[in-house]
């Protein structure tokens with residue numbers, strides 16, 4: 001990754017991903033789609049921030065949410081896991097298969113991040129969602145089903161359960177000191193750790209892109225009219 | 226020996242650091258489609274970073290999600306929706322981007338207008354901040370949905386930073402039965418492989434049942450590839466593809482046309498190409514499909530019943546079914562045909578093209594929407610589809626039957642405008658997602674084909690379109 005690894009202040013954009021230790025909240029449900037993560041009425045915003053209060057809106061509140069409502073005046077659904085006192089200020093979300101399926105809306109990772117999540121752990125993620133997370137500095141971790149079942153069990157049994165996520169070492173540590181390794185793409189890891197802006201990195205290849213474009217213009221001129 | 230996907234990948238590869246299978250690569254993007262929901266933040270950051278779009282004429286923009294489908298002359302009521310559409314207009318005007326504005330007859334759902342204009346051409350890479358960009362794969366394009374950060378990345382660099390997918394071939398052989406459509410193939414596939422079955426794959430659809438589909442049908446199928454978890458779906462070029470493109474406004478002409486066609490003819494998988502996975506289906510075995518749950522994989526046939534979670538041993542699956550049935554207000558073992566409906570929606574980027582409207586109109590002609598149906602909507606995919614349908618008199622057939630005939634847009638597919646389900650309302654919908662709240666909070670969606678939606682409108686409940694015996698007026 002030699003060309004992509006030049007850290008230069010110009011390319012720093014996201015917060016660098018540091019070691020995260022935080023409360024874990026279990027969302028025991030497969031196929032959580034992006035409509036559930038952030039319902040469409042909130043996609044009308046033209047900003048990137050402020051989505052956290054509407055994360056999982058339809059599950060989290062008993063009333064129907066619309067943009068501009070004061071969240072502190074709304075009635076919380078006490079049965080929804082995020083509202084339980086023991087999971088307040090959670091930083092790590094434990095989820096099930098195919099998390100983030102559905103639309104490509106980046107508002108979904110924005111909402112998770114704005115709420116305070118730094119890490120999402122699931123046995124599988126939908127492709128676009130998975131991609132989008134990295135772009136904004138949210139870390140999605142894929143763990144196999146057995147380990148995940150164990151984590152779900154431990155979280156449910158232990159109030160105040162935390163995990164420590166060390167991206168550099170690619171390992172999570174349970175309160176009992178058990179270490180679980182995870183894998184992550186080298187380039188993405190590098191960008192997260194250094195808070196790099198991949199547009200800046202790509203533009204380092206501007207000459208190559210131009211050259212490619214010229215060749216293409218010759219071979220397939222109809223694409224450029 | 227290459228798959229179609231490999232060919233498209235190689236054609237667009239600008240740079241890669243290594244040949245490792247999952248290594249990140251820069252892929253050149255030929256066509257960038259833009260809509261109002263996922264672009265404002267991208268344009269804003271682009272501006273803040275002092276950057277400009279790399280190649281303005283690769284971009285085609287349209288507002289579709291927020292636009293009203295009636296009373297357009299009065300503008301958009303909801304100020305938040307209006308701001309989003311205005312922001313797109315402003316960004317496009319400022320940067321010189323081609324945009325079909327709300328009152329332009331060419332306006333419509335982004336995945337309908339791209340192909341309709343010939344802005345989607347074989348061999349292209351097509352991206353859009355929208356997961357259903359997979360639709361464009363029907364033209365042997367490498368087309369996929371991207372997030373807003375990636376929209377900005379493509380605007381700024383004309384490239385996407387991505388890694389190669391695995392390849393899956395889904396072969397559908399034989400002849401489809403009467404009343405069975407591309408939508409039923411799509412739902413049957415998802416029922417078979419699941420909504421995560423295609424995760425990590427680019428799917429190519431092959432087989433004579435696919436080749437005999439029209440371009441509209443192929444778009445319906447590729448559109449739903451994302452519901453099977455695949456970022457991209459694609460179909461090889463053949464005469465049907467080339468016929469469809471010929472003469473469209475953005476399509477090449479004269480000498481360039483000949484040159485393009487010669488290249489397009491190479492866009493198919495080589496006969497001995499190897500796929501990472503192959504799935505086969507018999508077309509004759511596919512029955513009209515109806516979803517019963519809150520994920521497109523929760524699907525059965527028109528002759529089927531709602532499943533009984535009691536018989537499911539896997540705890541996770543059982544819970545999913547229980548949750549879905551609770552939300553959908555359905556009892557286990559209910560025959561699909563006995564499910565009564567409140568609303569009917571014919572539209573969305575899956576099924577709002579002229580062929581879809583013709584097929585539905587054929588079922589509706591001379592019949593009436595059942596009195597128990599509160600609202601039956603037809604929302605054409607674009608202004609041009611609407612115009613064409615009106616020239617053929619389809620609007621009259623629908624309105625005479627009691628349907629409302631609307632202006633183009635996403636409409637009740639995701640209910641960002643005023644078209645939506647109320648809590649507990651049940652809808653037969655030709656769209657692509659039956660997620661909780663998708664068509665309105667508490668709304669219950671059953672995904673079906675246009676002919677099945679039309680039949681349900683007449684009967685008031687689901688019925689096999691081949692068995693619909695409601696009399697027709699002369």
Ligand code: SF4
Nearest residue numbers: 357573574635638639
């Ligand atoms: S019609 Fe529905 S699925 Fe298609 S682009 Fe619009 S909202 Fe998305």
